[in-house]
Amino acid sequence: MVRWARVTKQPAGREFCQPRELRSTLLLDWLIDTQENAVPSETTNNDQSLIDLTCALVRMESILGNERAVAECVCQEMGRLLFDHVEIDKVGNAVGIVRGLHGGPRILLDAHMDTVDVVPVNAWVHQPFAAEIDNGCIWGRGSSDMKGALAAMIHAAGGLDRANLAGTVIVSASVGEESIEGAALRTVMDRHTPDFVVIGEASNLNLVRAGRGRAEFTIETVGEPAHASDPGAGINAVHRMAAVIGEMEKIPMPEHQFIGRGTMCLTDIISIPYPAHSVVPSGCRTTYERRLLPGEEHDAIKAELVEACARAKAPDTMVELAMTDYRTYTGTHWVEPKWFPSWKLDEDHLLVQEGLRGLRSAGLEPGLASYQFCTNGAYSAGTAGVPTIGFGPSTEQHAHVVDEFIEIDQLSLARRGYESIVTTLLRGTAP
Ligand SMILES: [Zn+2]
Numbered sequence: 221m222v223r224w225a226r227v228t229k230q231p232a233g234r235e236f237c238q239p240r241e242l243r244s245t246l247l248l249d250w251l252i253d254t255q256e257n258a259v260p261s262e263t264t265n266n267d268q269s270l271i272d273l274t275c276a277l278v279r280m281e282s283i284l285g286n287e288r289a290v291a292e293c294v295c296q297e298m299g300r301l302l303f304d305h306v307e308i309d310k311v312g313n314a315v316g317i318v319r320g321l322h323g324g325p326r327i328l329l330d331a332h333m334d335t336v337d338v339v340p341v342n343a344w345v346h347q348p349f350a351a352e353i354d355n356g357c358i359w360g361r362g363s364s365d366m367k368g369a370l371a372a373m374i375h376a377a378g379g380l381d382r383a384n385l386a387g388t389v390i391v392s393a394s395v396g397e398e399s400i401e402g403a404a405l406r407t408v409m410d411r412h413t414p415d416f417v418v419i420g421e422a423s424n425l426n427l428v429r430a431g432r433g434r435a436e437f438t439i440e441t442v443g444e445p446a447h448a449s450d451p452g453a454g455i456n457a458v459h460r461m462a463a464v465i466g467e468m469e470k471i472p473m474p475e476h477q478f479i480g481r482g483t484m485c486l487t488d489i490i491s492i493p494y495p496a497h498s499v500v501p502s503g504c505r506t507t508y509e510r511r512l513l514p515g516e517e518h519d520a521i522k523a524e525l526v527e528a529c530a531r532a533k534a535p536d537t538m539v540e541l542a543m544t545d546y547r548t549y550t551g552t553h554w555v556e557p558k559w560f561p562s563w564k565l566d567e568d569h570l571l572v573q574e575g576l577r578g579l580r581s582a583g584l585e586p587g588l589a590s591y592q593f594c595t596n597g598a599y600s601a602g603t604a605g606v607p608t609i610g611f612g613p614s615t616e617q618h619a620h621v622v623d624e625f626i627e628i629d630q631l632s633l634a635r636r637g638y639e640s641i642v643t644t645l646l647r648g649t650a651p
Contacts, residue, residue, distance in 0.1 A: 267632045270375050271358065273297055274631060275351035277333075277367035278360035287312060287333040287395045288549045290367075294333070294374065294393040301378030303391075311407045312550040314393040318377045320385025324646050328390045328414035329377065329638060330405055330596055331370035331421075331612075332397035335362035336620050343622045357625040365619035368626040369420035369612040369634060376638035387646035390414060394596060400544045401434065401560045402599025409604055416571050417600040417608040418641060421591060422619060425584055425633055428610030429572050430479050430564035431591035433512030433598050436487075436542035437525055438505060439464060441534050445502040454500035458491050461504035463532035468508065471524055476513045479564065479590040483511045507542060511594070512562045560594050561602030571607045571645070578644030579611070582636040592616060611637055 282290040291314040298306045298316035305317040314333070338348040338361050346352045346359035353359075358368065370393055377389045390412045394404040409417075419428070441461045446454025465486065473482040485508065492503030510521060522539055529537040542558045565572055567588065579586040591597065593616055601608035613630035 267628075270371055270631055270635055271353070271628060273371040273375065274358055274363065274368050274626070275353070277371060278351040278358060278363050279349055281349050282333050282335055282362065283337050284334045284396065284398045285547065285549055290314075290333040291393060291395075294370070297374055298378070298391070301374065303378065308550075309407055309411065310550060311404055311552040312395040312548045313404050313408055315408055315412070316374070316377065316391045317412070318380055318385075318389045318391075319382065320380075320387050320389075320646055321382050322386035324385075324387025325415040326388045326390060326413065327642055327645060328392060328408065328412065328417045328600075329373040329642075330392045330394055330408070330417060330419055330600070331366050331373055332394045332404070332596065333367070333370065334395055334398050335365065335367075336398050338622075340622070346623055346625070348624075353628075356629065357627050358631075359623060359625045361624055363624050363626040364422055364614035365624070366421055366612065368614065368631050369422070372613065372631055372635040373420055373638050376635045376642065379639060380642065385643070385646050389642055389646070395548050396546055396554075397596055399546045400554055400556065400558075401594050402596050402603065403544075403546075403554050403556065404548070405596040405599050406604070409600060409606065414600075414606060416645065417597070417606055418575075418638070419591075419595050419597045419600070419608060419610040420612040420634075420638075421593070421595045421610055422612045422614040422616055423589055423591070423610050424615045425579075425586060425611070425613060425630060425637060426589040427572065427575050427579060427586045428589050428591050429567065429569075430476075430514070431562060431595055431597045431601075431610065432479060432482070432593070433516070433562035433602055434558070434560045434594035435510045435512055435518065435521065436558040437508050437510065437522065438538075438540050438542050439508065439525065439529065440503060440505045440538045440540075441529075442536040442538075443500065443502050443504075446500040448496075448498040448500055451500055454502075457501050457504040460532070460534040460537070461489070461506060464529050464534050464537060465506070467528040467532040468525070471528055474513050474516065479513055479562070480592070482513045482516070485509045485511075511592075512560075514562045514564050516562065518557075518559055560598035563597050563601035563608065564590075565601065565607055565609065569607060571609055574644050575609050575611065575641050578640040578642075579637050581644065582633075582640035584633060584637055586611075586637075593619070611641065 443457030
């Protein structure tokens with residue numbers, strides 16, 4: 221028996237993702253309560269159903285900040301699969317819960333709904349939002365990063381046998397990850413307090429137990445303006461920046477035995493004023509993106525950058541941690557430092573060992589790996605300190621590229637993997 225509450229229209233059969241007006245961003249439209257012993261839909265174990273959902277999600281453009289349609293689609297599908305509770309929270313995350321019949325830990329499976337842009341669009345052979353199926357793959361923006369993983373998580377949770385489950389499974393389809401890693405997940409975790417987190421970013425079906433973090437710093441050199449016809453009369457801030465850049469390249473990067481090296485990349489540069497009309501520029505600003513390793517602190521990295529500026533003999537140069545200014549589709553405004561810490565979990569941690577055991581029992585052969593890109597794990601593990609692993613279909617190299625695709629075989633293996641990780645961790649008391 222299922223009791224639907226405050227759902228204006230019950231999702232129907234295989235009609236995926238009919239867009240409709242979202243009347244409230246505060247849960248009410250999507251609150252669903254099921255009574256005990258809800259029987260999961262048989263279609264959860266159907267590969268075609270998983271392919272259909274992935275394609276439906278890929279067809280919905282959800283470039284960063286535009287995730288509303290995907291969130292509604294996710295809610296509809298969770299409702300169809302008889303999740304115990306489905307909601308869209310205040311920042312726009314779609315969250316569904318499946319409760320076991322026995323008490324136990326709370327596991328959060330997270331996948332973000334937003335994607336990066338598709339430029340240059342004329343370089344795509346497969347249309348980015350057509351979800352074409354060709355050569356055993358689904359093609360389109362977000363297929364690997366990470367709508368395939370999201371679909372696999374939803375179907376894995378939707379197919380769980382509650383009678384044999386001691387604990388709770390929370391699936392979050394989160395917003396804004398491509399701009400501000402972890403901010404949206406923070407909202408989910410504050411509300412649902414998981415004991416364990418599984419990040420679904422691409423891992424090539426390996427088990428990830430660590431990830432590099434990310435930080436952005438802005439550096440601004442100061443000069444003295446003068447007429448460009450007499451450059452010796454001023455101090456050119458761009459020349460000073462050139463010296464700073466040279467010193468930045470010499471900063472040694474740290475290395476971690478398991479994760480690898482930290483990196484630093486000059487990502488943008490602009491002179492001030494820009495454009496300059498016959499003026500020796502009085503300012504120059506660059507942004508550096510630093511990939512972080514466990515234990516790195518923002519003050520120490522900033523001190524390294526300040527020392528490099530001093531070696532470049534560029535007086536008055538300013539070094540600052542950059543800020544994110546981001547607004548979600550529900551209007552939540554985040555202004556926060558661009559500091560997303562690295563994280564790791566020991567190999568002998570229960571979550572790693574049970575995760576490996578679960579994946580092997582599903583017939584997979586996972587290795588242990590680390591994420592080189594930054595993920596929502598920066599918050600769940602790096603900031604909140606909640607044990608976190610990563611597991612997902614496809615590879616990091618398939619993210620953010622022209623003609624993005626996901627292999628259909630990996631999709632169904634990922635669904636089996638999620639299901640098996642959960643059932644291994646939440647083993648019920650029934651024989
Ligand atoms: Zn991603």
